[in-house]
Amino acid sequence: xxxRDRIAAAKTAIAARESEIGAWTHLDWDAVxxxxxxxxxxxxxxxxxxxxxxxxxxxxxxxxxxxxxxxSPIYADHRPKADAACVAVLRSAGAIxxxxxxxxxxxxxxxxxxxxxxxxxxxxxxxxxGSAAAVAAGMVPLxxxxxxxxxxxxxxxxxxxxxxxxxxxxxxxxxxxSFSPTLxxxxxxxxxxxxxxxxxxxxxxxxxxxxxxxxxxxIARFGGIEREAATPAALAAVDAALDGLTVxxxxxxxxxxxxxxxxxxxxxxxxxxxxxxxxxxxxxxxxPAYQQLMHDGEAVSPAQYAQDCTALLHAKAAIDDLFGDxxxxxxxxxxxxxxxxxxxxxxxxMNRAWTLLGLPAISIPCGIGPNGLPLGLQxxxxxxxxxxxxxxxxxxxxxxxxxxx
Amino acid sequence: xxxRDRIAAAKTAIAARESEIGAWTHLDWDAVxxxxxxxxxxxxxxxxxxxxxxxxxxxxxxxxxxxxxxxSPIYADHRPKADAACVAVLRSAGAIxxxxxxxxxxxxxxxxxxxxxxxxxxxxxxxxxGSAAAVAAGMVPLxxxxxxxxxxxxxxxxxxxxxxxxxxxxxxxxxxxSFSPTLxxxxxxxxxxxxxxxxxxxxxxxxxxxxxxxxxxxIARFGGIEREAATPAALAAVDAALDGLTVxxxxxxxxxxxxxxxxxxxxxxxxxxxxxxxxxxxxxxxxPAYQQLMHDGEAVSPAQYAQDCTALLHAKAAIDDLFGDxxxxxxxxxxxxxxxxxxxxxxxxMNRAWTLLGLPAISIPCGIGPNGLPLGLQxxxxxxxxxxxxxxxxxxxxxxxxxxx
Numbered sequence: 001x002x003x004r005d006r007i008a009a010a011k012t013a014i015a016a017r018e019s020e021i022g023a024w025t026h027l028d029w030d031a032v033x034x035x036x037x038x039x040x041x042x043x044x045x046x047x048x049x050x051x052x053x054x055x056x057x058x059x060x061x062x063x064x065x066x067x068x069x070x071x072s073p074i075y076a077d078h079r080p081k082a083d084a085a086c087v088a089v090l091r092s093a094g095a096i097x098x099x100x101x102x103x104x105x106x107x108x109x110x111x112x113x114x115x116x117x118x119x120x121x122x123x124x125x126x127x128x129x130g131s132a133a134a135v136a137a138g139m140v141p142l143x144x145x146x147x148x149x150x151x152x153x154x155x156x157x158x159x160x161x162x163x164x165x166x167x168x169x170x171x172x173x174x175x176x177x178s179f180s181p182t183l184x185x186x187x188x189x190x191x192x193x194x195x196x197x198x199x200x201x202x203x204x205x206x207x208x209x210x211x212x213x214x215x216x217x218x219i220a221r222f223g224g225i226e227r228e229a230a231t232p233a234a235l236a237a238v239d240a241a242l243d244g245l246t247v248x249x250x251x252x253x254x255x256x257x258x259x260x261x262x263x264x265x266x267x268x269x270x271x272x273x274x275x276x277x278x279x280x281x282x283x284x285x286x287x288p289a290y291q292q293l294m295h296d297g298e299a300v301s302p303a304q305y306a307q308d309c310t311a312l313l314h315a316k317a318a319i320d321d322l323f324g325d326x327x328x329x330x331x332x333x334x335x336x337x338x339x340x341x342x343x344x345x346x347x348x349x350m351n352r353a354w355t356l357l358g359l360p361a362i363s364i365p366c367g368i369g370p371n372g373l374p375l376g377l378q379x380x381x382x383x384x385x386x387x388x389x390x391x392x393x394x395x396x397x398x399x400x401x402x403x404x405x
Numbered sequence: 406x407x408x409r410d411r412i413a414a415a416k417t418a419i420a421a422r423e424s425e426i427g428a429w430t431h432l433d434w435d436a437v438x439x440x441x442x443x444x445x446x447x448x449x450x451x452x453x454x455x456x457x458x459x460x461x462x463x464x465x466x467x468x469x470x471x472x473x474x475x476x477s478p479i480y481a482d483h484r485p486k487a488d489a490a491c492v493a494v495l496r497s498a499g500a501i502x503x504x505x506x507x508x509x510x511x512x513x514x515x516x517x518x519x520x521x522x523x524x525x526x527x528x529x530x531x532x533x534x535g536s537a538a539a540v541a542a543g544m545v546p547l548x549x550x551x552x553x554x555x556x557x558x559x560x561x562x563x564x565x566x567x568x569x570x571x572x573x574x575x576x577x578x579x580x581x582x583s584f585s586p587t588l589x590x591x592x593x594x595x596x597x598x599x600x601x602x603x604x605x606x607x608x609x610x611x612x613x614x615x616x617x618x619x620x621x622x623x624i625a626r627f628g629g630i631e632r633e634a635a636t637p638a639a640l641a642a643v644d645a646a647l648d649g650l651t652v653x654x655x656x657x658x659x660x661x662x663x664x665x666x667x668x669x670x671x672x673x674x675x676x677x678x679x680x681x682x683x684x685x686x687x688x689x690x691x692x693p694a695y696q697q698l699m700h701d702g703e704a705v706s707p708a709q710y711a712q713d714c715t716a717l718l719h720a721k722a723a724i725d726d727l728f729g730d731x732x733x734x735x736x737x738x739x740x741x742x743x744x745x746x747x748x749x750x751x752x753x754x755m756n757r758a759w760t761l762l763g764l765p766a767i768s769i770p771c772g773i774g775p776n777g778l779p780l781g782l783q784x785x786x787x788x789x790x791x792x793x794x795x796x797x798x799x800x801x802x803x804x805x806x807x808x809x810x
Contacts, residue, residue: 075486081483083686084682085583177579178490276490279493314722384715
């Protein structure tokens with residue numbers, strides 16, 4: 001397909017399903033045409049690895065040619081001066097920014113208009129709701145999201161696509177709204193592991209393309225309270241994916257027994273702190289859930305936060321104790337299938353700890369649950385072992401015979 | 406002094422010296438008057454700790470009521486939608502944003518128009534050039550800067566004011582341009598330690614006000630290549646400040662022997678990465694020094710960067726080995742006095758390691774060098790020991806009998 005064909009295909013898919021799904025907050029075909037003309041003019045030997053591929057961008061990343069609404073009425077008229085660094089990197093790699101995808105309010109829990117692409121009565125998950133749904137609905141092959149608790153792996157799981165969050169800090173966040181800098185991590189969505197590998201590699205100057213791992217690596221279940229939070233269907237799907245493999249258990253002794261609580265306190269404290277402009281000037285334009293988050297953040301003392309930062313540093317430095325002799329950790333990507341839309345975007349309990357530790361993490365489709373909606377297999381590796389993780393994920397993708405469309 | 410008196414005094418000082426010093430990039434007395442009216446209306450029992458105090462803000466922090474130029478022609482027409490979180494926090498604490506102060510180009514080495522407040526033939530240092538000079542010239546009592554290598558402690562030292570950089574990550578950076586997220590740290594300038602303690606405390610929800618330490622704590626010289634880089638005058642000034650105290654030596658064995666190199670590689674890699682928009686759309690509007698930085702950043706491989714991130718994590722986790730039984734590390738704030746303006750903003754060699762490790766660090770005036778310009782004493786503590794550091798700095802301030810004006 002030529003870039004023009006790809007844009008035409010995206011336009012057709014969006015025309016067919018956007019009214020039902022609502023994945024996009026800003027579409028502007030003139031802005032797309034302008035990019036297309038530039039992209040077509042690039043000489044063949046100068047084309048980047050994403051040349052001509054349409055990408056959806058979560059509406060928390062600045063774009064010079066699309067508004068950036070942050071999922072909040074406070075930013076309804078916001079037109080950034082420049083692209084976020086990762087958007088500029090995508091363009092440098094040849095991608096075409098197709099539009100901005102729906103984010104929950106300020107990347108927290110209050111969801112936008114996006115509906116689940118398989119069953120619109122359900123939520124696509126959040127906070128990268130539109131990015132996950134747009135890829136799942138075949139509107140774009142690639143999309144950008146971000147994860148502060150579970151906002152890439154959870155919606156990927158719900159929507160039945162691949163969601164990959166590289167090691168914390170590898171994808172630049174200049175021009176992305178800051179929510180919780182200790183946790184905020186950019187991530188990507190696609191249909192296949194090989195696609196997220198090319199995309200995330202291009203965004204981090206890495207060559208993460210590779211063949212699937214030749215044999216299963218040493219794997220450990222993450223266990224802990226996360227395991228207790230998972231539904232039987234989610235656990236059974238992971239068990240089936242691991243069938244016949246020798247699987248150990250991660251070491252969830254201290255300091256790895258309370259990672260979820262640590263993530264929650266750091267997130268609350270930092271999100272309150274980073275949101276001072278919104279609290280100060282527009283508190284009544286924040287949703288009740290976000291207002292509550294602000295109160296919860298104020299309830300975390302600076303002394304507690306300092307203690308938590310120190311605890312996190314030492315947990316990160318001791319990451320080998322968590323993994324033991326395993327290379328890969330495994331758990332469900334979410335407690336189960338996507339909840340009903342009116343019940344919210346779902347629980348990031350399965351993602352908090354890995355986000356906190358900065359691990360590269362990926363969710364791949366792993367069967368269908370009792371409601372007929374996708375389930376996800378979530379894998380993580382030690383920091384900076386992104387390429388190994390991707391090769392193992394590709395191995396599981398083959399094993400699970402994930403359908404290509 | 407009433408807030409109105411303080412603004413009038415600032416206006417007078419600026420009228421008297423700004424043409425010579427050039428500390429400000431955006432002044433707007435109408436915007437100041439609008440804030441003054443709001444501040445005066447605050448009831449006495451609701452006034453924050455910075456009520457009515459004029460503050461200068463480095464021009465890399467977004468402000469809704471002043472342009473934000475980033476020290477670069479690329480951002481000449483940039484009007485942000487919102488305040489940076491730390492600017493909003495200052496306003497919530499009652500401060501009045503007097504204007505935007507000159508930053509070097511994109512907080513790197515190419516300096517703006519600001520001249521040294523004691524001798525205009527010299528540089529005020531960088532990158533927080535205008536903030537340091539404005540406080541030193543008595544234009545404002547308080548100013549905000551940032552430090553990625555040495556951009557708070559170095560200009561504070563050169564200009565003869567107090568510069569304080571809290572523990573990495575404590576002052577929010579939402580709405581501050583991202584240069585090198587592993588390193589970027591907000592910091593503050595004032596004339597006295599007690600003033601930076603009030604200001605930085607207000608910006609981090611901490612109570613850092615306190616009496617000076619009652620006795621000198623255990624101190625260690627930082628040593629290493631930093632010591633070799635200092636001029637005899639700078640070393641003599643520190644020696645005089647330590648006269649009669651028992652002073653040990655920090656442990657500069659590995660991994661603490663090559664911190665400066667580690668800081669340099671991480672900074673180059675990240676600044677290149679975060680600057681993709683500028684490189685992609687406006688490379689020819691970058692200075693030769695910034696263009697060279699972009700090339701230097703590309704020369705650091707992603708594999709090297711990953712290795713460096715891991716090395717930094719383990720160095721941070723082993724920080725007690727660096728300090729040994731000392732509570733406070735000490736070294737000159739800069740190699741010596743401020744260089745001539747045409748020779749640049751000076752060398753951050755004395756600051757790189759402490760920025761890298763995220764230590765709270767402070768520079769206080771410490772005598773006058775052979776050219777008649779200020780020298781600085783630089784102190785650091787373990788992360789999150791900001792209050793202890795400030796109390797020790799206040800002890801030294803008393804000992805050195807730093808003049809109040």
